[in-house]
Every structure is written in C-alpha cells, then in structure tokens.
Amino acid sequence: MPYNRLGSAGLQVSQFSFGSWVTFGGQVDTGLAKEQLQAAADAGVNFFDNAEVYAGGKSEQIMGEAIRELGWKRHEYVISTKFYWGINGEMPNMHYTLNRKYLMQAIDGSLERLGLDFVDLAYCHRPDPNTPIEETVYAMSDIVESGKALYWGTSEWSADEIRAAWEIADKRNLRKPVMEQPQYNLLHRDRVENEYARLYEDLGLGLTTWSPLAGGILTGKYVDGIPEGSRATLEGHDYLRAGAEKSRDQVRELAKIAADLGVSTGQLALGWVAANPHVSTVILGASSVKQLEENLGALKALESLDDDAGLKASIDELF
Numbered sequence: 372m373p374y375n376r377l378g379s380a381g382l383q384v385s386q387f388s389f390g391s392w393v394t395f396g397g398q399v400d401t402g403l404a405k406e407q408l409q410a411a412a413d414a415g416v417n418f419f420d421n422a423e424v425y426a427g428g429k430s431e432q433i434m435g436e437a438i439r440e441l442g443w444k445r446h447e448y449v450i451s452t453k454f455y456w457g458i459n460g461e462m463p464n465m466h467y468t469l470n471r472k473y474l475m476q477a478i479d480g481s482l483e484r485l486g487l488d489f490v491d492l493a494y495c496h497r498p499d500p501n502t503p504i505e506e507t508v509y510a511m512s513d514i515v516e517s518g519k520a521l522y523w524g525t526s527e528w529s530a531d532e533i534r535a536a537w538e539i540a541d542k543r544n545l546r547k548p549v550m551e552q553p554q555y556n557l558l559h560r561d562r563v564e565n566e567y568a569r570l571y572e573d574l575g576l577g578l579t580t581w582s583p584l585a586g587g588i589l590t591g592k593y594v595d596g597i598p599e600g601s602r603a604t605l606e607g608h609d610y611l612r613a614g615a616e617k618s619r620d621q622v623r624e625l626a627k628i629a630a631d632l633g634v635s636t637g638q639l640a641l642g643w644v645a646a647n648p649h650v651s652t653v654i655l656g657a658s659s660v661k662q663l664e665e666n667l668g669a670l671k672a673l674e675s676l677d678d679d680a681g682l683k684a685s686i687d688e689l690f
Contacts, residue, residue, distance in 0.1 A: 372415025372670070375651045378577025380522055380549045382491070384449055386645055387667060388418035390581065390654040395421075395430035399658060404437040410660045412448070414667045420552075420579065420654050422453035422496060423481050435485035445487075451579075452481040453526055453552075455496035469499035474510040478519050492579075493520035494552055498528045505543075508536050512545035524550035524577075530566045537574050547574075555580035555650065557589055557625070557640055557690045558618055563649070577651040583644040584666075585618075586611045590637035591626050594619055621689050628686065634672045635665065642672030643686055 373386040389411040395404055408419065419438075421431050431452065438448070454477040457466040464472045478493065493514060495507060511523040525533055525548055533551060540547040551570075555563045555578070563578065570576040584590055593615035622636065629639040645653045657663035676683050 373673075374417070376577070377492075377522070377579075377651045378549050378571075379575025380577065382449065382522065384418040384579070384652040385416045386652060386673070387414075387416060387641070387669065388420060388579065388652045388654050389416050389663065390420035390656050391430045391434055392420075392422065392425055392581070392656060394656060394658050395426060395433045399433070401433050401436045401440070403659075404433050405441055406660050407657060407663055408434070408437050409441060410663055411655075411667070412443075414664075416667075417447070418449040418451070418579070418652055418654075420451050420581075421485070422451075422494075423458055423477055424453070424456040424496070428458045428480070428484050431481055431484035435487065439486055449491040450485070450487070451492035451494065452478075452485070452490050453494040453496035454478070454481075455499065467499070468502060469495050469507040469510075470502045471506055471510040474507070474514065478514050482519060489519050489521065491521045492550065493523045494526045494550075495523075495528070496526050498525070498532050504532065504535050505539050508539045508545055508548075509543075511548070512540060515546040522549050524548045524552065524579075526552035527554070530562075530570055533567075533570060533576065534574065549575070550577040550579055550651070552579045552581055552654075554582045555644055555647075556583050556585045557621075557643060557686070558585045558614065560690070563647070567649075571649045576649075578647075578649055579652050579654060580644060580650050581654045583641050583653050583655070584637055585614060585640075588615045588618060589622060589625070589640035590635070591622050594622055594626075618690075624689050625686065628682075629672070632672065632675050632682075634668065634675070637666065638669040638672045639686075641666060641669035642674075642676050643683065645669065645673045646676040646683055 374383040459465040514520050537547050553562050626636040629636045655666045
C-alpha cells in the first residue's frame with residue numbers, strides 16, 4: 372500500500388482509505404464493521420473516514436466500538452469526522468451551521484461517540500453562508516489548539532471559500548485548513564481538476580476524495596439495469612439511476628479497457644482517481660469484506676496507470 376503526505380502536511384495517509392458513509396449503522400453493524408476495518412488494516416489502510424451526521428451519530432459509535440474491540444493502538448490509525456448538518460434536530464445553532472457554539476459542542480459529541488481523546492482530521496462538512504468564515508476559522512483553529520483534532524479542513528467548499536479561510540488563518544496566525552474532501556470520479560471532475568488547480572501549489576492543499584465509483588455507476592453494475600438491493604434502490608439515491616443511464620456507453624468502453632488489463636471496471640475507475648497526484652487518499656466504501664477486498668485490488672490498476680501515461684489519456688477521452 373503506498374502512503375502519501377496529506378498535501379503539505381507531514382501526515383502520511385494510505386493511498387486507499389475506508390469510509391463509513393451509507394453503510395455503518397444502515398447496512399453494517401459492529402460485528403461486520405470489525406471485519407471490514409481489520410481487512411482494510413491488513414491491506415495497509417491507515418485512514419478511516421467518518422462524520423457526525425452519518426446514521427445520525429451511530430456510524431461514529433459503531434466505528435469507535437469496533438476499534439476498541441479490535442484492540443488497535445491509537446498511533447496505528449488516522450480517523451476523521453465532519454461537522455455541519457447537526458444531529459440534534461432543527462434547533463437554532465445546532466443545524467446547518469459552522470458557528471462557534473455548534474463546532475465547539477460538535478467536536479465533544481463526536482469524541483464521546485468514537486470513544487477517543489482526539490481525532491486526526493476534522494472537516495467543515497459544507498460551507499455555511501450564514502456564519503462569517505473568520506468565526507469558523509477561529510473555532511476550528513481553537514479545536515486544533517486544544518488537541519481535540521490534529522488537522523482541520525473542508526468538504527465541498529469552493530476554491531474561493533477555501534482560499535478565504537486559509538488567508539484569514541495566515542493573517543491571524545491561526546491553524547490553517549490543510550485538506551479538502553471533494554467528490555471526484557470519472558463523471559465528476561471539474562472542481563478537482565480545474566477549480567482547485569491553483570490551490571495545490573499556492574496553499575499546499577491535500578485531497579481525501581469521496582465517491583470514486585460515482586455511487587457504483589463506474590463498477591458497471593448498472594449497465595444492464597438497476598439490481599435489486601443496490602445503492603440506487605436506497606432512499607435518497609434516486610439520482611444514481613439517471614447518472615447510470617447517461618453514462619452507460621462510456622462505462623461499457625471502460626469495461627473493455629479494464630478487461631484488457633486484467634482488472635475489473637471498478638478497480639480501473641478507482642485506480643484512475645488514485646493516479647491524480649493531488650489526491651492524497653481515495654476513500655472506499657463497502658457493505659461487505661468481499662466488496663472491500665475487491666476495491667483494494669485497484670492497486671494493480673494504479674500500477675498500470677502509473678506505468679502508461681497513454682492509458683490514462685485514453686480513459687480521459689472517454690469521459
């Protein structure tokens with residue numbers, strides 16, 4: 372398993388990481404979570420992604436319980452959480468916000484559910500247009516200064532918002548945001564490849580990308596329709612059906628390239644994301660150990676892409 376620096380920070384994260392969105396608390400209980408976490412760790416994964424809002428806080432509880440039962444030492448893994456949506460109902464200051472009151476209480480709630488003294492990475496899960504960015508920067512900097520998180524960053528913020536936060540921190544001698552967690556895959560490329568282009572060198576921004584398979588579309592499993600029990604059948608994931616229909620021909624062509632390389636379509640799509648030098652880690656999701664192990668096989672596809680620049684270019688042309 373290759374390891375990369377998180378942007379300009381010194382922290383090393385595995386090329387592929389494991390996240391709990393959708394599955395933990397919904398499809399996965401503590402027992403299966405233990406199996407998945409250990410399988411990931413056995414493959415060299417050291418970063419495990421979570422968020423306050425996932426399954427209304429249950430995802431953090433399950434991950435924390437699983438790690439304790441596995442007996443992992445705290446120095447052996449990197450763990451994250453994210454704040455914005457809130458899990459205490461539609462109360463003022465506890466819902467869709469990044470104000471100081473919410474953030475200072477949210478970090479304590481996450482640590483309690485995870486059973487940890489600190490998280491390695493804390494993200495502002497979405498931008499908050501109703502709170503001054505300066506207030507959010509001060510709060511996140513204070514969370515890092517307190518030792519409750521080691522680094523902070525953003526998720527799905529615009530380039531202008533990230534730069535504004537970084538410049539405020541720079542001018543006030545506060546802890547700067549060091550990472551962004553954007554969606555990035557063959558069907559969703561503009562923000563990472565164009566909008567953020569100046570931020571990698573100017574700010575040293577690192578990326579921990581999510582949805583590398585576009586909700587499963589890029590595995591090819593929707594090419595011939597929507598399988599029963601797939602993510603596209605879950606509540607709130609209707610958008611996958613439209614995306615699958617729109618990209619059906621492209622995915623078929625991707626499958627041909629994958630077959631020639633001796634990898635699955637999904638593994639090639641994952642390898643393509645990991646081949647971007649600005650991506651510090653690619654967050655994988657899985658509802659079973661078998662699916663996780665299949666996804667981790669993308670390392671073979673990554674080796675092929677690293678060895679053959681023309682291969683990546685041919686895939687780029689498809690999408």
